[in-house]
Amino acid sequence: MTNFAQVAFRDCNWCGAQLVGMNQVWSQKQVQGASKKRSWAVYSCPNCAGVTCIELRIIQPNQASPGTFSHAVEVVEIQEIPESNRSRHQIKHLPQDVEDYFSDALRIMGAGVPDGAAVQLRRTLEAAASHHDVSERNLVQSIEKLIDKGLVTRDFGEVLQHIRKIGNMGAHATDERLGEEEVERALRFTVQVLKNLFEVPGELEELKE
């Protein structure tokens, strides 16, 4: 719970700037639909001009009249659009070391350093493979082994080229640098591999219980 004035101080999920004072563009305590009422506020980032939309719940019912928010209204955040990288890429049942490498990768990606994020993605995948007793000479071979063992779906073989460069990152000073788009692709690949290796089996295990 917080008051409405504090909602403007937040991380920007567009550019990754942390705890910026956002400019309020619009707010409405009561947006009336056919079946329900909802409360929203819209902000723009002073750094990147990205617009963020926040859904809020008003704590005191007597404050929930139509109109714009005043600063003192107490609210709870329900959702933000766009979501943070962290919630967009949330994966369940990850072992702690894998989780740590992966959240480092997301943080470094958010800070705009794709090379650094690539190194953490490589470590994430290596740690993930070693939890399944796979630790080959290079990352691509490790993932091929996971596919052979049936732990990762065979379709990943077709997109392994996205991971080849990531596997070399940080090994030599002369490595070619990776662009944001390549690392984004490797990130999406990593998310799917982690879901295969940990989330799906973890969810199945819970279903059995």
Ligand SMILES: [Zn+2]
């Ligand atoms: Zn921004």
